[in-house]
Amino acid sequence: MPARLNSDRLDCSEDPFEERGTEVVMATTMATGKLTDVERRQLKAYFEQTRPLPQLLSTLRSRRVARGYAIESGEAEVRSATGGRTLVQEKGPLAFKSAHPVLPLSEVEEALVAWSALGPNGMAHWDIAVNGGFHELTFIAGRTAAAPGNSMAHDLLVIKDDGAFIYNPGLERSKMVEIEGEADYAKVLGWYREGMRKVRDGRPDVDWALRVPGAPNASLFGPYQFNVNRPGTTWFIPITDIGWLYFSVLLNLFDVWHLYFLDDATQKPAGVDKWVGEGKLEFPVTISQIEQFLFQVETYPPGSYVQNMRLTAEAMGLGNWIFCGFFDDILMGAFPDLAKGLGFRAEALNAKAPAASGALKIFGIEGVKEATYVPSPRFANGRAVISHMVDEKYGKGGTLARDGDNWMLSHGGPFKPEVVREIVNHPRVQVSDWAIDAAVAYVDYCVARYGQCPVYFNPMQCNFGAVIHHVDEAFYERYYTGGGNITRQIREHISLRAGQARGLRSQARFAQGRPVGSARRLASRRAGPWAPLAGSLRAGQATKDPLIVASVGVADPSQAQDDKHASTGPRTHGTRVEGRLSVEFKQLIGSRRSIRYFQPYRAVEREKIQTILEAARIASQAVNSNWAKAIVVNRDDLSEEDRTALKTPTTTAQLDLAPTWIFWYGDTTAPSVGQTTLKQLVDVGALNPSHGWSHAYVDNIIWTQVLTPIMSDPGTLAVVTAVEAGIAICQALLMAVDLGLGTGINAFNGAKASEVLGVPAHLIPLWVQLLGYPAESPDAGGQRPRQPFEELYFEGRYGKTFERDKNVVKQLESEGMLQPQAPQPWRKDEVRALARMFGLPE
Incomplete structure (x- = not known):
C-alpha cells in the first residue's frame, strides 16, 4: 500500500476496518484504472470550485513549514531513508517542531500538481510564418506551460517515499483543448499513472546534512533547506535535456538565422568554413555565446512549471516551498562516492573541456530520461545526432512528414488538413541539405577539438523545483x-x-x-x-x-x-476601491494577448514607460540587487539598417509596427553587491536576528557559501540571472497591460543590439518588450463557451441553484470580465484587413 494512505501518517482513522476498506478501494482503482467517486469529486472541485487567478496571486506565498517538519529546534533527528545521517539545526528564535506526522500527498493531489507543471492541454498553435523559421518545429503537442520551440525537452522528476519517478505524459493528444469539461477531468489522473517511470526505489541518499569530507560546514543542499527530502514529502523538480534543443535548433540557426559559430580560442569558423558566405552562413557568434543563449532559453521553462505548481497548490489549500540552491549533479548521482543520488549514468570528466562547467556530462537513465550530447551512448558523432533530429521532424509519424503518416493529419489538428499538406510540401519547410552538412561538420569539429558537444555545459539540468506539502x-x-x-x-x-x-x-x-x-x-x-x-x-x-x-x-x-x-460595487479606473483590484486586472483574465499589430504612428507616453520600469524595479529580487537592466529605444530613432539587423526570423513585422522597444538584459554582476545590499536589509529591519540574520551571517555564510560559488560558476550564474531578471520582466508586462498598452516579448539579435546600443559584456540579452497601442482587438475570437452558470453553482446545499443576478452579469460585462464568446465571425476578416492596412502578406 502506498505510504500516502498509511493510517499512522494520516493520523485520523477511528475505525481500522474502515481504513482497510479504503485500501481495497484505492488498490482496485490503481489496478483497473477507474476513478473512485472520491477522486471524481476531487478533480471536479479543482477545475470548478477553486478560487480565481487574481485571488490566488494575492495570497500566494512560499510556506516552508509543514506537518512533520522542524526548523532550528536544536533537537537531533536521524533520517534512515536518506542515508542515516544525524541532523541537528542549532536552536534559534523560530524554533519549531511539528506535533503532527508528515501527511503525504494523495495521488490526485500529485497528479494535479504534475499536470499543472507540464501536462497535456491540447495542441500548440505554432502560428509562425512558413517563411519565418517554421521548420524549427518538431513537436506540436501542447503542454500547460510553454518551452522554446515547443521542445518537449523537459520532464518532471517526482521524489517521494515510493521512489524517484520521471513524469512524461507523452505526445498523444485527442483534440485542440484536452480539458473542456467534466468528462475530461479523469485524463489528468490517467496521464499521471501512465506517464510515471520509476528511476529508483526509495528516496535518494541526499539531505541537509550531506557534506564533502573535510568541509563540514559547506552546505551541498542549501543552509535553508533543513527539511529537504524528508520522508513523507513530495519533491517536484523539472528536469531538462538542454542538448535536445541544442542540436535540433542548430539546423534552424544555420538555415534560417544564417548564423555560424566561431571557436572562442581561434576566432575562426568552427568547422563550417566552406559554408560561410552570403545566402548561407553570414553572421558569426562564438561557441560560448550561442551555448550560453541556448542554455538560458531552456532554463526559463522550469520557472513557468514551478509557478504553475505553486498556483495549483494554493488553489487546493496546500503549501508550496520552492528552491534551487543545491548541487543537482550530486542529486543525479554524478559523484557516487559522495552520494548515489538518483543513480544516473555520468561520463568521466572531460580533460579537453575548455571550462569546468562543461567537463561533466550526465547521460541519465537509458530509455527513461537521456541527455543529448556527442559522443554519447546514443550518438557517436555529428551525423548520428543530426540525422536523428531530421528524422524526428520529417520521418514516419513526424509533424512535418510529407506522406499520409503525418502527426497533424492523424491527430486532426491544429491546422486544417489542406493547410497541413500545403505547409509540409512548401520548400521552406525543408531544412537545406547544406545546413544539415554544416551542422554535422560543426558537431564533429567540437568533438575533435574539445572532446564533446555541447562544449561549455552539461545538458542534463534539474536545479529548481518545489516541495508541495500540508502546511502546519x-x-x-x-x-x-x-x-x-x-x-x-x-x-x-x-x-x-x-x-x-x-x-x-x-x-x-x-x-x-x-x-x-x-x-x-x-x-x-x-x-x-x-x-x-x-x-x-x-x-x-x-x-x-x-x-x-x-x-x-x-x-x-x-x-x-x-x-x-x-x-460587486462601482469601479474606479486604475485605483483600488474598498480593497478591490482595478478593472484592468479583471479584463486581463479574459483578454490578455501577445499583441503583434500596433498603431505605428501613436507614440507611447513617457510616463507610461517610466511606470512600466518602476514596476520592474520593485519586483522581488535575490539579495536585493536589481538583476534586470533595460534600454528603452524609440523605433524611429534607429536607422532602417539597424532596425532590420535587429530582427530575427520570429520577430519581423511587429518590430516595425511597435513604436517603443524595451531591450531587457540580465546583469551577471548583480550578486557582486550582495554583501552590501543584504547588510542594508539587515540594517532596515527586513532581515532580522529572529531569522538568523546579521552582518556576520552575511559575511561568513551567505557571501562565502552562497554568492561566491554562484559567481564562480558561469552556468549557475546564468540560470540565476535569467530567473531573477524574468521576475522583473513579468511585472513590466503586467503593468503594460494595466496601462492599456499592447505588449509582448520577442527575440532579438543580441550581437547587433550590443553593437548598436553599446551594451557591456556582463549583460546577457534576454528579450525585447514591444510597446504600443494595439491596432487589433484584444478579443482574438472571444471567450470560450462554458456550461450554464446555473448548472455549476449551488447555494445552501447541492441541487439548490445559486440564482444568477442579471445585474451582476451586466456589471461584469461592463467591466470586461465577461466578454462575447467564441467563435466570433469577424476575426479572420480583421486579420486580413490588418495585413492589407500594413502591407503585410495575407
Whole structure:
C-alpha cells in the first residue's frame, strides 16, 4: 500500500476496518484504472470550485513549514531513508517542531500538481510564418506551460517515499483543448499513472546534512533547506535535456538565422568554413555565446512549471516551498562516492573541456530520461545526432512528414488538413541539405577539438523545483502577526482530506488533538471536496471558526465580505476601491494577448514607460540587487539598417509596427553587491536576528557559501540571472497591460543590439518588450463557451441553484470580465484587413 494512505501518517482513522476498506478501494482503482467517486469529486472541485487567478496571486506565498517538519529546534533527528545521517539545526528564535506526522500527498493531489507543471492541454498553435523559421518545429503537442520551440525537452522528476519517478505524459493528444469539461477531468489522473517511470526505489541518499569530507560546514543542499527530502514529502523538480534543443535548433540557426559559430580560442569558423558566405552562413557568434543563449532559453521553462505548481497548490489549500540552491549533479548521482543520488549514468570528466562547467556530462537513465550530447551512448558523432533530429521532424509519424503518416493529419489538428499538406510540401519547410552538412561538420569539429558537444555545459539540468506539502498552521500562528497569511483553503484542507481519503467519512478531529462533536461530523459528511470545513477549533475564535460556520451552512463572514467586495460595487479606473483590484486586472483574465499589430504612428507616453520600469524595479529580487537592466529605444530613432539587423526570423513585422522597444538584459554582476545590499536589509529591519540574520551571517555564510560559488560558476550564474531578471520582466508586462498598452516579448539579435546600443559584456540579452497601442482587438475570437452558470453553482446545499443576478452579469460585462464568446465571425476578416492596412502578406 502506498505510504500516502498509511493510517499512522494520516493520523485520523477511528475505525481500522474502515481504513482497510479504503485500501481495497484505492488498490482496485490503481489496478483497473477507474476513478473512485472520491477522486471524481476531487478533480471536479479543482477545475470548478477553486478560487480565481487574481485571488490566488494575492495570497500566494512560499510556506516552508509543514506537518512533520522542524526548523532550528536544536533537537537531533536521524533520517534512515536518506542515508542515516544525524541532523541537528542549532536552536534559534523560530524554533519549531511539528506535533503532527508528515501527511503525504494523495495521488490526485500529485497528479494535479504534475499536470499543472507540464501536462497535456491540447495542441500548440505554432502560428509562425512558413517563411519565418517554421521548420524549427518538431513537436506540436501542447503542454500547460510553454518551452522554446515547443521542445518537449523537459520532464518532471517526482521524489517521494515510493521512489524517484520521471513524469512524461507523452505526445498523444485527442483534440485542440484536452480539458473542456467534466468528462475530461479523469485524463489528468490517467496521464499521471501512465506517464510515471520509476528511476529508483526509495528516496535518494541526499539531505541537509550531506557534506564533502573535510568541509563540514559547506552546505551541498542549501543552509535553508533543513527539511529537504524528508520522508513523507513530495519533491517536484523539472528536469531538462538542454542538448535536445541544442542540436535540433542548430539546423534552424544555420538555415534560417544564417548564423555560424566561431571557436572562442581561434576566432575562426568552427568547422563550417566552406559554408560561410552570403545566402548561407553570414553572421558569426562564438561557441560560448550561442551555448550560453541556448542554455538560458531552456532554463526559463522550469520557472513557468514551478509557478504553475505553486498556483495549483494554493488553489487546493496546500503549501508550496520552492528552491534551487543545491548541487543537482550530486542529486543525479554524478559523484557516487559522495552520494548515489538518483543513480544516473555520468561520463568521466572531460580533460579537453575548455571550462569546468562543461567537463561533466550526465547521460541519465537509458530509455527513461537521456541527455543529448556527442559522443554519447546514443550518438557517436555529428551525423548520428543530426540525422536523428531530421528524422524526428520529417520521418514516419513526424509533424512535418510529407506522406499520409503525418502527426497533424492523424491527430486532426491544429491546422486544417489542406493547410497541413500545403505547409509540409512548401520548400521552406525543408531544412537545406547544406545546413544539415554544416551542422554535422560543426558537431564533429567540437568533438575533435574539445572532446564533446555541447562544449561549455552539461545538458542534463534539474536545479529548481518545489516541495508541495500540508502546511502546519501552528508555526505561523505562533510567530506571525495575525497567524500569518494562512488561507481558508489551507485551514480547511486537512480535515476535508481526511474525510475524502476514507470515502468522505467524517474525520474532523484535529481540534488541538481531540475529537470534535457530532455536529461537526455531520457537517463533514455533507461537505463536498474543498468545501468550507475547518481543521481545528481555537479558543477565543468560536464565532468565526470556519468549521462552526460551515456546520450551519454559512460561509466565514470575513471571507464572505471579501468575496462580496471582490465581485460587486462601482469601479474606479486604475485605483483600488474598498480593497478591490482595478478593472484592468479583471479584463486581463479574459483578454490578455501577445499583441503583434500596433498603431505605428501613436507614440507611447513617457510616463507610461517610466511606470512600466518602476514596476520592474520593485519586483522581488535575490539579495536585493536589481538583476534586470533595460534600454528603452524609440523605433524611429534607429536607422532602417539597424532596425532590420535587429530582427530575427520570429520577430519581423511587429518590430516595425511597435513604436517603443524595451531591450531587457540580465546583469551577471548583480550578486557582486550582495554583501552590501543584504547588510542594508539587515540594517532596515527586513532581515532580522529572529531569522538568523546579521552582518556576520552575511559575511561568513551567505557571501562565502552562497554568492561566491554562484559567481564562480558561469552556468549557475546564468540560470540565476535569467530567473531573477524574468521576475522583473513579468511585472513590466503586467503593468503594460494595466496601462492599456499592447505588449509582448520577442527575440532579438543580441550581437547587433550590443553593437548598436553599446551594451557591456556582463549583460546577457534576454528579450525585447514591444510597446504600443494595439491596432487589433484584444478579443482574438472571444471567450470560450462554458456550461450554464446555473448548472455549476449551488447555494445552501447541492441541487439548490445559486440564482444568477442579471445585474451582476451586466456589471461584469461592463467591466470586461465577461466578454462575447467564441467563435466570433469577424476575426479572420480583421486579420486580413490588418495585413492589407500594413502591407503585410495575407
